[in-house]
Amino acid sequence: MILVVGGAGYVGSVLVRELLERGYAVKVFDRLYYGDHGIRDVAERIKLEAGDIRTMDVSVLDGVDAVINLGGLSNDPTAEYNPKANFEMNTQATEVLAGLCKKRGIRRFIFASSCSIYDVGIGNDEKDIVLDEESPVNPKAAYSSSKYQAEKSLLAMTGSDFSPVILRKGTIYGFSPRMRYDLVVNTFLKDALSKGHLTIHYGGEMWRPLVDVRDAARAYITCLEADEDKVKGEVFNVVYGNFRVSELALRVVEALKEVDVKAEIRPDYRYHGVRSYRVSGKKLERTLDFTPEVSVEEAVKDMVESIARYRYSDFDNPRYYNIAWMKLLEEADRIIKVTRSVFELAPSSAFQPTVIGAQRRSQGADR
Ligand SMILES: NC(=O)c1ccc[n+]([C@@H]2O[C@H](COP(=O)([O-])OP(=O)(O)OC[C@H]3O[C@@H](n4cnc5c(N)ncnc54)[C@H](O)[C@@H]3O)[C@@H](O)[C@H]2O)c1
Numbered sequence: 290m291i292l293v294v295g296g297a298g299y300v301g302s303v304l305v306r307e308l309l310e311r312g313y314a315v316k317v318f319d320r321l322y323y324g325d326h327g328i329r330d331v332a333e334r335i336k337l338e339a340g341d342i343r344t345m346d347v348s349v350l351d352g353v354d355a356v357i358n359l360g361g362l363s364n365d366p367t368a369e370y371n372p373k374a375n376f377e378m379n380t381q382a383t384e385v386l387a388g389l390c391k392k393r394g395i396r397r398f399i400f401a402s403s404c405s406i407y408d409v410g411i412g413n414d415e416k417d418i419v420l421d422e423e424s425p426v427n428p429k430a431a432y433s434s435s436k437y438q439a440e441k442s443l444l445a446m447t448g449s450d451f452s453p454v455i456l457r458k459g460t461i462y463g464f465s466p467r468m469r470y471d472l473v474v475n476t477f478l479k480d481a482l483s484k485g486h487l488t489i490h491y492g493g494e495m496w497r498p499l500v501d502v503r504d505a506a507r508a509y510i511t512c513l514e515a516d517e518d519k520v521k522g523e524v525f526n527v528v529y530g531n532f533r534v535s536e537l538a539l540r541v542v543e544a545l546k547e548v549d550v551k552a553e554i555r556p557d558y559r560y561h562g563v564r565s566y567r568v569s570g571k572k573l574e575r576t577l578d579f580t581p582e583v584s585v586e587e588a589v590k591d592m593v594e595s596i597a598r599y600r601y602s603d604f605d606n607p608r609y610y611n612i613a614w615m616k617l618l619e620e621a622d623r624i625i626k627v628t629r630s631v632f633e634l635a636p637s638s639a640f641q642p643t644v645i646g647a648q649r650r651s652q653g654a655d656r
Contacts, residue, residue, distance in 0.1 A: 291308055304359070306506075319339065365432045380435045399454045404498045447522035461505055463501040463583065464595040478545075482550065491563045501582075508527045525570075529583070542554060
């Protein structure tokens with residue numbers, strides 16, 4: 290059985306389906322931050338355990354043969370918003386989980402890392418080169434540094450009894466039953482469909498490595514099935530291609546024309562703290578003969594159809610934007626904490642219903 294931690298998320302919902310299609314038994318462990326919508330229609334075919342990776346009981350590993358860890362905070366804004374939780378989930382909990390796997394004889398452990406580890410920022414031409422898995426990196430941001438630290442710990446655990454594999458994925462695009470519209474291509478598409486225009490920030494000068502969500506899922510499965518000696522203790526970038534954001538916008542707009550959606554591009558030259566990096570995906574091709582196949586244009590056309598078919602066009606829903614959703618959950622949490630329920634009272638509460646009329650009469654109010 291394959292354990293997918295974070296399996297109800299954007300990537301997980303696609304990966305879980307791919308695993309099921311290939312005949313794997315799947316267990317998902319997820320604290321369901323975004324609900325279970327992404328895996329609801331396969332719920333009968335998987336085992337689902339709801340919980341936080343930081344307090345996961347070791348019994349979750351019963352019957353598990355391999356682990357894919359996609360759990361934790363999954364972008365810069367959420368990691369910056371709560372760096373402590375980010376470090377606990379993305380780094381420390383990953384280390385603990387890997388340690389438990391090693392002890393239990395669960396050898397293959399695939400970790401969702403990110404190409405944002407390579408970020409070199411904008412305005413330094415010397416650094417504007419294609420980087421690979423051998424390139425030195427020194428991530429500073431909360432998200433990327435938490436991923437890098439987890440990578441280092443996992444690689445240090447490599448041994449005759451443990452085979453960690455690190456997948457540094459580019460920014461993902463494409464449709465998932467747990468949809469995200471806070472990823473660059475998906476954001477462009479959402480803006481085109483909802484507003485008729487898309488905005489390229491900072492003139493769109495920055496580079497971004499990208500990959501489709503189905504290709505990302507297939508990369509995980511390729512690493513799951515690969516001979517141990519090819520993947521043990523290895524880091525692989527998962528990238529379809531590198532694009533300047535301005536070019537991406539053009540590609541999205543051109544693809545949309547083919548499905549009769551018109552959108553214009555609006556530049557915005559203000560600085561927004563942009564990331565920029567170019568990354569090679571050749572090692573995965575060389576080592577495992579794996580090449581991502583789904584182009585930005587194909588994914589855009591597929592998304593237009595899937596968004597309509599499965600009704601994901603409530604673009605204002607905060608659930609599709611990780612940071613907006615987390616902030617909303619926090620606010621809801623503060624409100625709900627008053628009675629530990631939206632409507633019901635906590636069991637210990639000594640509430641006695643008061644008959645207002647009787648009380649007012651006893652106070653002489655009705656005389
Ligand atoms: N989406 C991308 O573009 C991208 C790119 C590179 C790397 N990644 C990495 O891939 C992984 C999956 O990304 P995604 O886009 O599916 O993210 P996502 O936010 O959609 O999914 C993450 C899932 O993990 C769960 N989760 C979060 N914290 C948890 C915790 N403490 N305990 C248990 N479950 C928890 C969430 O409920 C959610 O279902 C993440 O590790 C992310 O950092 C994503």
